[in-house]
Amino acid sequence: MDFEVDGEDGRFLPRIRSLSHIGFPWLFDRNKLMLWHNFIRLFEPHLKDAEEIEHFYFDLLLNAAKRWNRQNPKRIVCESYIRLLEYEGRIHHDEHCYICETPVGEHISLMQSLIPAHPECLYGTSLPKEKVFEFFESKKTIFLEDDEVEYLYGIVMKGF
Ligand SMILES: [Zn+2]
Structure with missing residues (x-):
């Protein structure tokens, strides 16, 4: 798994958008895609002042992306978010x-x-x-x- 995007050193959202290149099946489901964008959009203001984005956040999103097609995305958002809160204490x-x-x-x-x-x-x-x-x-x-x-x-x- 490689998240790198050239010319966007350390920027989080472009790197996460590169997840799309992996070709998840839900990318063709308008509703699921919209929910995905609404979800990842929340990360940018949250992490914008971070010097370096810790692996936890990528792993969290990758895990969510893999489940996005099989479960209700809103449940995945809630479950991912409570893990994020736990990680951040x-x-x-x-x-x-x-x-x-x-x-x-x-x-x-x-x-x-x-x-x-x-x-x-x-x-x-x-x-x-x-x-x-x-x-x-x-x-x-x-x-x-x-x-x-x-x-x-x-x-x-x-x-x-
Ligand atoms: Zn009260």
């Missing part, structure tokens, strides 16, 4: 609301970076706390309903 497995700092209840809302808060404090949709924390632990979405994945996906799309 940013999983907020916190029983307190980020906004008001008091304990959360059985249902929580999530802010950008999947930070828990009260649904009342965020004026938002909520998920059962147990399910969210299980997702944080297992890094799997298998026990989440599609609408719950849709909610998490929406948070991820706000930015890393």
